[in-house]
Amino acid sequence: MLWLVVVVGLWSHAGALDNGLAKIPTMGWLHWERFMCNINCDTDPENCISERLFMQMADVMVDEGWRDAGYRYVCIDDCWMYSSRDARGRLQADPGRFPGGIKKLADYVHSRGLKLGIYADVGKTTCAGYPGSLGHYDMDAQTFAEWEVDLLKFDGCSMDWTLLGEGYVNMSKALNRTGRQILYSCEWPLYEWRFQKPNYTAIGETCNQWRNLPDVYDSWSSIKSILDWTATHQDVVVPSAGPGGWNDPDMLVIGNFGLSPDQEESQMALWAIMAAPLLMSNDLRAISPRSKQLLQNRHIIGISQDPLGKQGYRTTKVDRFEVWERPLSNSKLAIAVLNRQEIGGPRTFSLQETPGWKMCKPHCQVTQILPKYEEMGLKTGHQVCVNPSGTAVVIITPSSQAKFRINEMHLLEKVEVL
Numbered sequence: 352m353l354w355l356v357v358v359v360g361l362w363s364h365a366g367a368l369d370n371g372l373a374k375i376p377t378m379g380w381l382h383w384e385r386f387m388c389n390i391n392c393d394t395d396p397e398n399c400i401s402e403r404l405f406m407q408m409a410d411v412m413v414d415e416g417w418r419d420a421g422y423r424y425v426c427i428d429d430c431w432m433y434s435s436r437d438a439r440g441r442l443q444a445d446p447g448r449f450p451g452g453i454k455k456l457a458d459y460v461h462s463r464g465l466k467l468g469i470y471a472d473v474g475k476t477t478c479a480g481y482p483g484s485l486g487h488y489d490m491d492a493q494t495f496a497e498w499e500v501d502l503l504k505f506d507g508c509s510m511d512w513t514l515l516g517e518g519y520v521n522m523s524k525a526l527n528r529t530g531r532q533i534l535y536s537c538e539w540p541l542y543e544w545r546f547q548k549p550n551y552t553a554i555g556e557t558c559n560q561w562r563n564l565p566d567v568y569d570s571w572s573s574i575k576s577i578l579d580w581t582a583t584h585q586d587v588v589v590p591s592a593g594p595g596g597w598n599d600p601d602m603l604v605i606g607n608f609g610l611s612p613d614q615e616e617s618q619m620a621l622w623a624i625m626a627a628p629l630l631m632s633n634d635l636r637a638i639s640p641r642s643k644q645l646l647q648n649r650h651i652i653g654i655s656q657d658p659l660g661k662q663g664y665r666t667t668k669v670d671r672f673e674v675w676e677r678p679l680s681n682s683k684l685a686i687a688v689l690n691r692q693e694i695g696g697p698r699t700f701s702l703q704e705t706p707g708w709k710m711c712k713p714h715c716q717v718t719q720i721l722p723k724y725e726e727m728g729l730k731t732g733h734q735v736c737v738n739p740s741g742t743a744v745v746i747i748t749p750s751s752q753a754k755f756r757i758n759e760m761h762l763l764e765k766v767e768v769l
């Protein structure tokens with residue numbers, strides 16, 4: 352038997368940064384959205400940016416099942432530094448808030464089976480005004496390697512935009528020269544979009560993940576604007592994602608103040624469909640059981656971490672529903688149905704209306720992931736019921752021999768069996 356492949360054009364993930372990291376989207380915790388630049392340790396010791404915050408978060412990540420669910424990186428954002436470099440010109444942590452220094456914190460985080468992320472900036476200063484790395488890329492990369500840091504978030508403030516590419520590439524090389532595997536998280540496209548369309552081939556060869564969009568806020572309107580931007584730019588950004596390099600729509604804000612339970616499910620579902628890094632920014636020391644359960648939902652995490660490494664995309668907009676689909680390994684397909692109608696009650700949507708259902712001839716194995724996990728068996732059709740601003744998720748597996756592929760235009764192409 353011969354397989355004849357009828358494919359218009361297969362996605363290939365050309366030229367990802369080859370440092371062996373981020374083969375699947377990064378999972379962890381990052382301080383920015385929830386804790387921002389709170390440096391008031393005298394008045395707010397529980398929540399200020401200090402070694403204590405990261406040690407406590409690392410402890411909770413181990414004790415409360417976060418590490419075992421896959422969240423491995425504990426990441427420091429802006430405001431960890433002292434206001435100036437040391438006598439030898441090296442970055443230094445604020446001695447009052449990080450008395451043990453970053454190396455000791457890294458040792459602690461590693462002893463808990465986790466990894467440590469740190470933050471710096473490609474330009475003259477960080478966005479909060481601390482020393483930037485411009486002119487010091489090798490020295491800073493070396494410092495981070497000596498501290499045994501595992502991830503660098505490299506921001507793009509205070510930089511001539513025409514030099515952004517050069518700066519990000521040079522830091523990538525500097526990290527590589529240290530010989531330590533340091534996951535490289537960039538904001539290059541975000542700062543370049545203001546002036547021109549970024550070169551995603553170069554970005555993919557340079558970074559393990561990259562922010563395209565302004566900062567996420569703790570609100571449904573922020574999540575919606577990220578989804579809308581991603582859908583309208585999907586032809587540009589989706590092909591650049593794959594093992595080794597991912598589009599980063601910014602932190603998960605689940606467990607904070609701004610999203611309803613349905614909206615939290617929507618963020619989790621769509622971030623998994625978008626193959627986004629899952630970097631939570633919340634207070635894991637005090638999170639509701641419901642948000643925790645969602646963030647640790649192994650079925651959604653399974654979609655996020657699928658080894659095929661293809662980013663999903665919006666395939667249909669109909670009747671105030673949006674359908675997003677992500678091809679998974681073993682010929683499976685994840686389908687998310689987002690109800691964008693923010694008035695009224697739950698509405699039903701028939702999966703036969705999705706492009707992906709075309710592969711269900713004569714039927715598909717249907718596993719519902721959200722609103723609740725349920726194995727539905729072989730079905731010739733299936734309806735989901737979706738709350739306003741909520742998202743239903745199913746995984747479908749074709750029952751027949753016919754195989755399908757996804758072409759560049761995001762369409763399902765049949766692979767004939769001769």
Ligand code: GLA
Pocket residue numbers: 383428429477478479506538565566
């Ligand atoms: C920028 C980044 C944020 C955060 C802040 C820190 O706004 O996009 O993610 O790192 O800087 O100052």
